[in-house]
Amino acid sequence: MNPALETLVLAYREFQPPSGEILFLGAEPHPDLPPLTAWQPLKPLAVQCEAAGMPLTDQPTGKFSTILFLPGKSKGEILAGFARAHDLLAPGGVLITALANTAGASRYEKEISRASPLLASVSKNKCRAFAVSNKTPWQADLLNEWRELEGFYEIPGSGFFTQPGVFSSGRIDPGSELLAAHLPPSLRGNVADLGAGWGYLSRIALEKSSRIERVDLFEADSRALDCARKNLSAKAAFHWHDVSTGLPEKYDHIITNPPFHTAQSKDIDLGKAFLTTAAASLKRGGTLLLVANRQLPYEAHLDSLGLRSRILEENHAYKVIFSS
Ligand SMILES: C[S@@+](CC[C@H](N)C(=O)[O-])C[C@H]1O[C@@H](n2cnc3c(N)ncnc32)[C@H](O)[C@@H]1O
Structure with a gap:
């Protein structure tokens, strides 16, 4: 099992985000996850999600009260992913991200806390999971900088x-x-x-x-x-x-x-x-x-x-x- 996924699921249970629609960006199946919408660009993992009964979307739209985010390792992907998640959060929604320590978990926790105050953080399995909400507006310049990393x-x-x-x-x-x-x-x-x-x-x-x-x-x-x-x-x-x-x-x-x-x-x-x-x-x-x-x-x-x-x-x- 992926240790960052385990840490993400642990954080989801501990942080108790608001009830409502859930989106999982970079989704992988896990027996303890509630029903949610999954986005997964890698075919072998998308097949696993489908086999576990997780509905997949190519292009998430709408607003979600909780977004779980399990990014890859590249800086551009992680920062652009923060901006993308922000734009998909319903008012008062919560974003929980998990990363391996070796993938720069502390660094990205610090980075996102420059845009929005940290709600909670947990360290386990050599990984960190951290949560922010959009109850207060995110720092606009940083958000725009991250949005510019998205796309071709x-x-x-x-x-x-x-x-x-x-x-x-x-x-x-x-x-x-x-x-x-x-x-x-x-x-x-x-x-x-x-x-x-x-x-x-x-x-x-x-x-x-x-x-x-x-x-x-x-x-x-x-x-x-x-x-x-x-x-x-x-x-x-x-x-x-x-x-x-x-x-x-x-x-x-x-x-x-x-x-x-x-x-x-x-x-x-x-x-x-x-x-x-x-x-x-x-x-x-x-x-x-x-x-x-x-x-x-x-x-x-x-x-x-x-x-x-x-x-x-x-x-x-x-x-x-x-x-x-
Ligand atoms: C070393 S890269 C080469 C990419 C490209 N041919 C190039 O020259 O830039 C290997 C590629 O295989 C893809 N890949 C990894 N696992 C795969 C799989 N099981 N089936 C198909 N493609 C896969 C990766 O996403 C990556 O794009």
Whole structure:
């Protein structure tokens, strides 16, 4: 179980927020939570929420008397999330946020208390949960500053749009850049980009090869896919999808910079699951091109999946692997 979630649920019980509609931003199921509306951009967690009977919304609207907030780790996402929660609070409503200490819980508790006085705070499971209300108006300048962090912004001069909270927000990932340099102009037919993020690799693949008929972008984070829709138009299809569950069809080529972290921790098995999906989803004669941190033991895994691999380039941080 996620310790920040446990601390959030503990705070919800202890702080006794006002009765009424509840919204959970960054929702995860928990047996002790009351009925509520859930917003969760990550597909595997959204599936868990649905399985637990939590109604999901893509875009929360209306006013809620309690908002529970379990953010990711990025500063922009957390601060923009405070502003978003404020705008969704009913008069007199209460916002309870929980974060791991290592994710800067004390720092963000201090930050939100600059906008509105703290109602309560609890420290447990190496996490903190803290509550504020909108009984008195929040500090307007700070609120506006946080609101400005919301939404899409361009990586200067690149034509690529990202938003807070997504992988490699505001910059091109150097591993992906290395893989992009090795995407050959010979790619053709149907291509899948696994863990496509905001669409960097897919767009470079399409720019390099006019013989690609379609790129399918498979990505777990709906916010990243929303960026990808801005970054690509022709020949691209967008799938909010958990790659570890397999793909619906087979491909001529697969490209990927697999994740090796889940929201909470390092998870090499997730990267291996990506490669297992890729191996099962290549057409006969199909190819897989991937980039990985150089210490990750992917070649042995590819070998066990019946793929032959060679390293196209390796530097101090990454290796680019070609498999067929
Ligand atoms: C290392 S990043 C690469 C992103 C993008 N391809 C790029 O080059 O910028 C890995 C991506 O996989 C996504 N991801 C993580 N778990 C996933 C899953 N189970 N299914 C699909 N995508 C996932 C992450 O949200 C992230 O965008």
